[in-house]
Amino acid sequence: MSNFSEFTLTKIVAGIKKKEFTSVEVTNSFIQKSKNSKKLNTYITECFEQAIKSAKNFDEKKDFNGLLSGVPLAVKDLFCTKNVKTTAGSKILHNFIPTYESTVTKNLWSQGAFLLGKLNCDEFAMGSSNETSFFGNVKNPYGEKLVPGGSSGGSASALAAGLTPATIGTDTGGSIRQPASFTGTVGLKPTYGRCSRWGIVAFASSLDQAGPMTNTVEDCALLLQAMSGYDSKDSTSIDKKVGNYSSDLTEKVKGLKIGIPKEYRVENMPKEIDDLWKKGINFLKDAGALVKDISLPHTTYALPAYYIVAPAEASSNLARYDGVKYGHRAKGKNLIEMYENTRSEGFGDEVKRRILIGTYVLSSGYYDAYYLKAQKVRQLIKSDFDKAFGNVDAILTPSTPSSAFKIGEKSDDPVSMYLNDIFTVPVNLSGLPAISVPTGYDKNNLPLGLQLIGKAFDEQTILNLSYAIQKRANFINNFKIWWN
Amino acid sequence: MSEVKFDFFISGEKNKWEVIIGLEVHAQILSKSKLFSSSPTKFGAEPNTQVSLVDSAFPGMLPVINQFCIEQSVKTGLGLKAKINLNSVFDRKNYFYADLPQGYQISQYKNPIVGEGEVILDMPYGTKRVGIERLHLEQDAGKSIHDMDPENSFVDLNRSGVALMEIVSKPDLRSPEEVNSYIKKLRSIMRYLGTCDGNMQEGSLRADVNVSVRKVGDKKLGTRCEIKNVNSIKFMQMAIEYEAKRQVNLLESGKIIDQETRLFDTKKNSTRSMRSKEDAHDYRYFPDPDLLPLQLDKDLVEKIKKELPELPDQKKERFIKDHNLSSYEANILVSEKEISEYYEEVIKECDKKLATNWITVELFAVLNKKNLTILQSPISAKNLSSLIKMITSGKISGKIAKDVFEKMQLGDKDPKEIVEKEGLLQQSDPKELEKIILAVISKNQDKVEQYKSGKVKLFGYFVGEVMKVSKGKANPQLVNEILKKKLL
Known part of the structure; x- marks a missing residue:
């Protein structure tokens, strides 16, 4: 049996189509690999039996009409999946089984893919290390003691370790791009409104966006195409034609103007990150792109603004988890006590911290000073980008200020944890698309990614630029398997 | 007329x-589906049978605005002669309660869909203008049921997400009577518009x-108190009287009024404190990030404006001007949409003034006696109209008409049939009348002498006597004319 874990998604799709191998063979291979990789703690729910059934069913019917025909996919456990437990990494939803399927996963299944399992993540996607999950922290294939990043850490780790051919995550402040950078994989956050939020457990509604996580840029284009699209059930979804990202993918980026924002050269940034950035600049120059220095003057305010807006929305979005209708319910002498006990037991510390912050910044007397001001800052950050995109086609930055850190290293220091999102949050605040593409390693041989930020709905350009980087970086994941 | 003073x-x-x-x-929008979901809104359904995943706030569910409800509230705003805000925003009002599944209510806080307007009241002491501060859209909560079980409370989410318009008046009302008049007028306007059925019993x-x-x-x-959720006009009036007296007593004894929310106890006919201003919820309003700001198309507002039905104020004016009715009569006829419709049906073919009298006097007496609404009237507009036509064309007298009317209300019979069957047609043949008159004269020669000698x-x-002989059917006008001649 081939080791399909070393195949790209694109290669698997093509192979199944050409009948070089069957969906069952592919599925069995990923299941076997997943079963042997429990130490990574990537799965919250395994759907292996159902996946085999789906694969058999596919092999019998051989319907090749989809972009992902016959492909098993494990997804972040933030996507509601019909009749399959969906926890959002939280105790409060530990027993929740939706009767409905999120639009994004439905889109994947209608392209011929089927569910392999539900992947671990930070509780309600709040975290940058996958340490806040009720189901335990996920480990990075690059080292037992390393975090995979977060919040889509289970997705990133499972993908890098070859437990799923590709996966999807969600990105509110960097939750796709940062773990992608930490695990040597490709992760793209689409333009806000490109993918439907319907059926995704909400963290911060104005920032949340689902996106593909893959081993290569080609795979990323393919998966993005499959999952995107307008959805009338999501009022913030935008009715704009989905591009042919796969067939339009090209490394010909000659003449494209790339902005290098000086504000991203932050204090105490490790030299190797700066070197990586230079490397990326050279790759793009080599590909014929024109590199320009630009300024995004309000960048330093992005992180504080983000840590007001996101918790504010979260504090309201998470009010529905009250023990009344579904999920965990604790006992109490009366309604208030039941609420208090349910939410005290059901939520972890980080979620509670953000609910408290969010409640505080929305409180009367504080609203103007915090929430309203943060929204104004958000506008300024947006207009920084608008101005910049008057002169450039894309912006190149590092994805993260460091490589994967150690488990426990930052978990007692929320602020240093939050600083990990410094390069990714401005993008969410502006609703723009951005991709992290693995470009090199640090001195400890840990992967590092570069981020390309694009104009709204211009995912194609950042895919093409990433493709050009990928071709030149020749990055391959080179961790040693330690978890068998 | 304006002798009455406030x-x-x-x-x-x-x-x-x-x-x-x-x-x-709080007026429930007349709409088949809820404000942000497609669940039905029918009243009285089995608990929790009209609830979607959105209404019960399942994870990942998102609200989608119901365009019809938006149009209904624009219509209502126009009916209140109010400013329509082309840009408005939906906010979340955050609080915890078992029948509030989302943990917040979607409402409009700073930027409502409708701004300032007014409602005109006809009070005995003249016209009263009541300002409207704003109208905003919001979703209703579910219902908690505490009396079905000694241990548990139950929740019915059928109402959860139902579209409401909150119509806020300026502090322009000055008496329970004005409140009564205001609520009735508001209700009437919305019923004319078809935007709210105004049913207070059903909430x-x-x-x-x-x-x-x-x-x-x-x-x-002065400092105000808010009395919550009083669900009938009568209770509202009682609550106001009680509350005003309570406040006066406090102030006159040198105390101050605490701004607070109070509940009206219908059994004790008094209000009691529910929560003080200090205990007031901090609702943490902020724009709902699941919904984009609501932008109305100017053309849509214009279109709705053009299609507005005639409203009670305009109708009243027209009735006074074109139908020569008094302000009092016009008021009664336009007070309810159905009454005005009945009236307009009746007058299609008959005298307007007469129709007004018959409706507001005779018909209303019957309706009141039988406790019926105009829609349940035992006499159809068509039949009332043909009765009135028979009066004006001289076929029957006003007196006979009343007898016929009595018979009609027993089962909406066609007055023509009644008149024919019972031979009640008015006697208008001068020759026949002359015969009767001559007979009466010859029978009463003594009285003729007295008359001629001046006892007119x-x-x-x-x-x-003539009427008696003719069994009331003689045309009184002709009888007068002929008699006068014969008695010369």
């Missing part, structure tokens, strides 16, 4: 006090009442 004041021991009232009316129309008092002549408003009052006696 006189609702509370007389305390020291001063005369004016009562200041403002209302927050489609509810109100919170803000009450404060001030010494007559004072300009500054006796004329009425002869008319009566």
